[in-house]
Amino acid sequence: MTEKKILLTHGSGGRMTRDLLEKIIVPILDNPALNRMEDSSLLSEIGARMVMTTDSYVVKPLFFPGGDIGKLAVCGTVNDLATAGAKPIALSVSVIIEEGFSFDDLKKILYSLKQTADSIPVPLITGDTKVVERGRGDGIYITTTGVGSVPDKVHLSPERIEPGDAVLINGPIGSHEASIICARNDFLLGADVRSDCAPLHTLMKAVLEAVPDARCARDATRGGVVSVLTELIESSGFGIILDEEKIPIEKSVQSICEILGIDPLLMANEGKMIIIVPENKAELCLEAMERVSEKGKSSIIGRVHDGHARLTIQTPYGTSRVVTMPMGTQLPRIC
Numbered sequence: 030m031t032e033k034k035i036l037l038t039h040g041s042g043g044r045m046t047r048d049l050l051e052k053i054i055v056p057i058l059d060n061p062a063l064n065r066m067e068d069s070s071l072l073s074e075i076g077a078r079m080v081m082t083t084d085s086y087v088v089k090p091l092f093f094p095g096g097d098i099g100k101l102a103v104c105g106t107v108n109d110l111a112t113a114g115a116k117p118i119a120l121s122v123s124v125i126i127e128e129g130f131s132f133d134d135l136k137k138i139l140y141s142l143k144q145t146a147d148s149i150p151v152p153l154i155t156g157d158t159k160v161v162e163r164g165r166g167d168g169i170y171i172t173t174t175g176v177g178s179v180p181d182k183v184h185l186s187p188e189r190i191e192p193g194d195a196v197l198i199n200g201p202i203g204s205h206e207a208s209i210i211c212a213r214n215d216f217l218l219g220a221d222v223r224s225d226c227a228p229l230h231t232l233m234k235a236v237l238e239a240v241p242d243a244r245c246a247r248d249a250t251r252g253g254v255v256s257v258l259t260e261l262i263e264s265s266g267f268g269i270i271l272d273e274e275k276i277p278i279e280k281s282v283q284s285i286c287e288i289l290g291i292d293p294l295l296m297a298n299e300g301k302m303i304i305i306v307p308e309n310k311a312e313l314c315l316e317a318m319e320r321v322s323e324k325g326k327s328s329i330i331g332r333v334h335d336g337h338a339r340l341t342i343q344t345p346y347g348t349s350r351v352v353t354m355p356m357g358t359q360l361p362r363i364c
Contacts (some may be wrong), residue, residue, distance in 0.1 A: 186245055
């Protein structure tokens, strides 16, 4: 291929499409099932309990401190599987590329996607490629679908939440959204913030080995901690109270929030898991989390109660405030 940029004809289904697949996409992703270039791939491992998830990624900019859209696409989907306690078995990847997009940038994204998948490891066994006209695609969009198997003894669901349960998180919140803010030209803050984008399957594996009767788990992405906990409250019918002083936030992220008037509890994360466990297993769960996360970063941040089914924040001043799910997003195109 002599072209340096994507042409509309690369999505036509003809020879140039085949060249794009054979010379760039398939060699980079390089998986035996994918290399056959069939319309579907056989899953060789079929467990008794299967889960599947799918998500699309439109983050802007495509490259940001701590990651890029390729890494994000793999981590986000693997983390959705992890909330069910699932072992990832396979991923499919669909890319929509804008005419004129740089082949160099495409290769960087594909290599990042492949490297992240290999680190888990989970095979990329099938996918699709489309090209849209210049000005209609904003570079590249990625959709990933993941399939995973859940062990027989694992049952994670909001329906299992009970009053007295402890609420834990595996590290500081808000760094992904903060990194996107800093990477955009909208805000020249000069802060050094890296996204927390990371796969969380090993975290959940460690937790479930230590606390097999964990109640449920959710990754706090769009809408942040508040949206996740509000959804769990609505599903369980119980209230949750958080201790504001126990919620970990990096100083750089806190500074950005103060400058822009943003609530860190509403900020997106791409490497943070909210885990709810029985109260008497909270310390055991915390120890398991710290074995695979940075020591001292995980924290018990709240508890479940049978009072009003709402989210309440206990402040350092002895007061409390009720927090509700936001109507919209603080910042668009964050994932």
